[in-house]
Amino acid sequence: MPIPAPEADALAHSERLQALIREQIAQAGGAIPFSRFMELALYAPGLGYYSAGATKFGAAGDFVTAPELGSLFAECVAEAVAPVLRQLGAAAEFVEIGGGSGRFAEDAIKRLLAIDAMPARYAILEPSADLCERQRTHLQQCLSPAAFARVAWLDGPPQARWNGVLFANEVIDALPTPRFTLHGGEVFEEHVALDDDGGFIRADRPADALLAAAVRHVERQLDAPFADGYRSELLPQLPYWLQAVIGGLDRGALLFVDYGHPRRAYYRPQREDGTLRAFHRHQLVDDVLARPGLQDLTASVDFTALAEAGTGAGFDFAGYCTQASFLLGNGLPGLLAEHEGRASDEAGRYALRQQVKTLTLPDAMGERFQAMGFAREVAFDHAFLAGDLSDRL
Numbered sequence: 001m002p003i004p005a006p007e008a009d010a011l012a013h014s015e016r017l018q019a020l021i022r023e024q025i026a027q028a029g030g031a032i033p034f035s036r037f038m039e040l041a042l043y044a045p046g047l048g049y050y051s052a053g054a055t056k057f058g059a060a061g062d063f064v065t066a067p068e069l070g071s072l073f074a075e076c077v078a079e080a081v082a083p084v085l086r087q088l089g090a091a092a093e094f095v096e097i098g099g100g101s102g103r104f105a106e107d108a109i110k111r112l113l114a115i116d117a118m119p120a121r122y123a124i125l126e127p128s129a130d131l132c133e134r135q136r137t138h139l140q141q142c143l144s145p146a147a148f149a150r151v152a153w154l155d156g157p158p159q160a161r162w163n164g165v166l167f168a169n170e171v172i173d174a175l176p177t178p179r180f181t182l183h184g185g186e187v188f189e190e191h192v193a194l195d196d197d198g199g200f201i202r203a204d205r206p207a208d209a210l211l212a213a214a215v216r217h218v219e220r221q222l223d224a225p226f227a228d229g230y231r232s233e234l235l236p237q238l239p240y241w242l243q244a245v246i247g248g249l250d251r252g253a254l255l256f257v258d259y260g261h262p263r264r265a266y267y268r269p270q271r272e273d274g275t276l277r278a279f280h281r282h283q284l285v286d287d288v289l290a291r292p293g294l295q296d297l298t299a300s301v302d303f304t305a306l307a308e309a310g311t312g313a314g315f316d317f318a319g320y321c322t323q324a325s326f327l328l329g330n331g332l333p334g335l336l337a338e339h340e341g342r343a344s345d346e347a348g349r350y351a352l353r354q355q356v357k358t359l360t361l362p363d364a365m366g367e368r369f370q371a372m373g374f375a376r377e378v379a380f381d382h383a384f385l386a387g388d389l390s391d392r393l
Contacts, residue, residue: 006291011291013047014292014293017044017047017048017292018200018292020040020044021037021040021041022194022198024036025192030193030194031203032191033189033190033191034178034190034192034202035179036176037192037200038177038297040292041293041297042296043128043176047293049292049293049295050128051127051128051129051130065100065169066257066323066369067103067107067169068101068103069355069359070351070352070355071107071111071339072335072336072356072359073107074105074106074108074111075107075108075111075331076327076331076335077104077108077167077255077257077330078107078108078111078117079111079330079331080255080382080383081094081117081167081253083379084379084380085119088163088251091120092120092165093120093123093158093163093164093165094121094122094165094167095123095124095158095165096108096122096123096124096125096168097125097166097168097171098126098169098174099124099125099135100135101131101134105139105151106138108122109139109147109151118150119150119165122150122151122152123151123152124151125153125154125156125157125245126154132153139151157246157247158248159247160247160248161248162250163252164252165252165254165255166245166254166255167254167256168255169258170257171256172238172306173259173260173301174296174297175238177234177235177276177299178234178235179231179233180207180211180231181204181229181230182227182228182229183204184228186206187206187212188204189205189208189211190231191203200289200292210236213236218234218263218267218302221263221264221304222263222264223264224269227269227272230269231273232266232273232274232275233274233276233300234305235302235305238305239312242313246313250376252376252378253318253376254310254375255371255373255383256301256372256373257326258300258301259300259370260300260303260370262389262393263303263304264304264392265392266304274299275299275300276288277297277299278290278295280294280295301370303370303372303393306372307320307390311374313374315375315376316376317374318381318383319372319388319390320370320373320384320388320392321389322370322371322387322389323360323366323367324365324367325386325387325388325389326370326386327359328386329384329386330383332356332359332360336356339352370389371384
């Protein structure tokens with residue numbers, strides 16, 4: 001199916017962002033790291049894909065996340081973290097990174113209220129002003145005034161000391177990632193430069209010490225060195241990002257759900273051009289440099305790197321499993337039965353079963369997405385008892 005041509009106003013929007021990127025390339029002497037290009041393409045104020053006003057989530061957007069399918073995903077997450085929130089007491093907080101449309105917050109809050117585990121504050125750390133406003137409007141309409149009063153939006157990670165749960169669904173895949181390659185056995189970093197017509201092209205430059213050391217760290221854990229020409233992504237800044245978003249967390253748990261692989265699978269020789277990809281209107285786009293601001297850019301998560309970052313930040317590793325195992329182990333069968341019992345007709349029950357299939361089947365989200373957790377001075381291992389995959393890390 002051909003990708004629909006953008007409308008004139010969308011193309012004009014992209015042209016403004018392209019002009020900004022060209023200006024940055026000129027100021028940098030002719031090339032910027034791909035990670036900087038990705039940062040501008042996704043997050044440039046008022047222009048980036050996540051910073052501007054177009055619909056991103058659901059059937060009318062460019063991709064569908066688990067919370068957009070229905071309430072079951074968020075309700076299972078609520079069931080998983082409820083014991084942690086109860087351990088922490090009445091002052092516990094829940095921090096969601098990247099609130100999307102607000103649908104996850106709605107369903108999680110309603111479930112936490114239903115099982116008497118609602119934290120003192122539900123905070124959303126959202127970098128997009130447009131999405132913040134959409135989330136606020138949505139939650140004010142669908143929550144009771146008392147529940148909505150517990151919701152807050154953060155301008156940055158919580159700096160005051162806090163106890164609670166930090167949750168991120170499909171966040172790490174959207175972090176601006178460096179890309180590396182090998183030439184003559186040496187590590188190079190992928191940059192973005194301009195061709196003679198002002199178009200964006202790929203250009204490799206010698207990697208700095210941080211990226212080169214990170215590549216060699218990964219390489220030592222593989223069966224063989226990277227071959228010349230091998231190209232992929234690597235997030236040497238992941239430990240620093242994790243430390244930053246945790247903020248002043250003293251006691252609590254971290255939960256991440258995303259698509260990706262353990263390190264050996266991520267960097268297998270056959271995946272010689274990495275996992276970077278672009279999406280527009282639910283279709284894969286071959287050219288990741290095309291039409292910045294109008295398409296999503298994403299790279300899979302190295303879950304071994306995430307495990308290293310979490311334990312390096314002083315947390316205990318709680319577990320790692322597929323999304324299917326996580327949901328099934330945290331109440332999905334019972335929640336499905338509850339919803340089916342309340343459904344008014346067979347069409348409603350069928351929709352619920354289809355939601356479960358998408359969330360759990362291997363060829364849908366069930367195995368492509370994984371969940372990983374960490375804990376500090378609380379018990380969180382219970383959330384990962386089904387299908388633990390930590391031996392693959």
